[in-house]
Amino acid sequence: MSPKAASDPKRTRPRIALPRAAWAISFATVGVFMGIGVVSPILPSLADELGGSPAQVSLLFTSYMAVMGLAMVVTGWISSRTGVRATLLIGLALIAVAAVGSSASWALGPIIGFRAGWGLGNALFVATALAAIVAAMPGRRSRAITYYEAAVGAGIATGPLVGGLLGQISWRAAFLGSALLVTLSFALLAVVLPRTPRAAEPTSLVAPFRALTHRGLFSVAAVSLLYHLGLFTVFSYAPFVLGFSPAQTGFVFSGWGVCLVFASVVAAPRLRGSVGAVPTVAAALALFATTIALIAVYTENRAVVTVCIVVSGLFVGVLNALVTEIGMHVSPVDGATAAASYSFVRFGGGACAPWLAGWLGEATAPSVPFAAAAGATALGLGALAFGRKSLPPRPRRAVSGEGDPDRATVGSPSTIRG
Template sequence: MSSELGGSPAQVSLLFTSYMAVMGLAMVVTGWISSRIGARTTLLIGLSLIALAAVGSSASWALGQIIGFRAGWGLGNALFVATALAAIVATMPGHHSRAITCYEAAVGAGIATGPLLGGILGQISWRAAFLGSASLVALSFVVLAVVLPRTPGASEPTAITAPFRALAHRGLFSVAAVSLLYHLGLFALFSYGPFVLGFSPVRTGFIFSGWGVCLVFASVVAAPRLRVSVGAVPTVAAALVLFATTLTIVAVFTDHRAVVTTCIVVSGLFVGLLNALVTEIGMQVSTVDGATAAASYSFVRFGGGACAPWLAGWLGEVTNPHVPFAAAAGATALGLGALAFGRRSLSELPRRGAPGPRPQDRQAPAEGGSIAPAAGPSTIRG
């Protein structure tokens, strides 16, 4: 796309920025919407918006048009992701951890195969990659319409200000800040890494598929075991250090493709641990329902992290290719400070074993949420 449409790395990175900025902002209203029209309708609307945006992107002839469609894509993804997370948990009351493991496995499978499929289609044309996305999302729409039963709106709809009020909790705010900071590093790596490598779409797809395989292993296999043996908070701290170190190595050896490639793939292990455990901690420490808590930290994570792709491209243009990765490493390392900020609230969490049920999990339905677990331990994906 950069070659055919004449965009610089910073300009092309706006495809990430517009998508994530709108998604982050829209996360605030997902609970407000789903609690009024039901989860099933919200999910179908979200998939419809994604499919339309993908088709529109494939038919565009200017980078600015695609950036606009990507913003619409972010809106649809916000409606789908936040609601799907709560819907999957609600379908398995009393088996919270198992539900999230299923979710992690599904997301991981998509992350592992999506880049490769996108690379293969992108080798034909970047338009084919967008059309492939539209086709997969249309298939998802059909499956969801057939399988998922209709769900009514909540008896007590969620207030639109609920996600903001939830962030007043020190522990949840700390978790949101940690998530934001390591996603700044991740988004910079994802958006600027391909420009540094300069590989073909297919080869780039293989690399990020390798990253996805590592992510699946860490989130589905390693994270639950480390949570039991070491504890969620210490594992998150160690993963932040390791991810920041990996980004630092990329910053130092930016000119060495083999090193950058290896670091991108290996970083999937650390991001997988963070994805699986950061939000689990947030859901345990939070005093609000799961959907509201998810909307709160997602707003901070994606809304704030939206600047990373553009900033990485801009820094690479005005300085040198090493600087974006150094900045990403610094942002990730700051996550340790954010984790320490909430240490008083987080110290009350169980260090080992499965987390116990929160007070609101014993209520059915949960107050103010369109879909919330009725009982069982609270773990959810970051």
């Protein structure tokens, strides 16, 4: 080794391999979050074939997210009694069954019902997976969250593409494709993920609600709720405005997802280190709100709407990565409880956006849902200011380049806990 290399700590620092369990959870996360985006390109096809209005078809999003959000409050109670591995596998099994059931349905009502079951499976998986991947990488909480959000972004990015391409065949094929990937994820986790014991002290049902009494966590949850109102309005109503084929819509939202992954993995960590997490979140909220407002102004211009959708992925990627990280660090409760309470507000509250967007578009004008979504996202700045004193402005630096820079602020489990 050359003297220069020996004197450079960045060159001599060994690369840390990602544990097999973390890889398996990340892969399964991709498959699970495909379930959100796989529906967007086929919404117009479902409306045409099954005779539903945009508001009615958007209930596929609403039932999914409403049940997902409400179920978040019981995920800790369940996983602490069954163990993390069992909870993850039960969630994946429910998703696979719901996807197959959606594909076999002949009316909107049953599909909406199956999507509710899909949301329950997602809730069991999502809240548990975030805590599990953090636990699988002890001492590297920020990096674990980055990997998790990258997997989330990859799932959301590939979901519309898979849904659009398979939707060209049939909307049923889109659901079956999602079921196949989730089944594969189930098999992988069953083989790779070690058995985990039940928690010594089972989590209380009221723990997520108690966690929200923390001013900082409540503020972060409110921020996430408000920008998700904007996000799910774009996801559920923009396909009707674009008027593209399922494949074309899939490519648009896949481009959005690529931007999201880049921002989550590359841009967000750098901005967090140079500018600070909270200022970066404030800037991303303002830019995302502005982008949705542009869609409202130029709703009839396909090119502008398409570009705005794709570019907005950059801002959502930064928000997803940093808001999640702040939420996991700011509260004194364990990671699973923080994730459950935060996700309860994010998805439970955001569930109204798809239906409300469809109803507003039908009752008024196509631009109104986007204007309302832009206003809701902008309100996130007020929610951020509300908890400003309780939020960490900048991450702490690691000592000698070891460990997680934020580890000192939050207890981190050394093993996957039940």
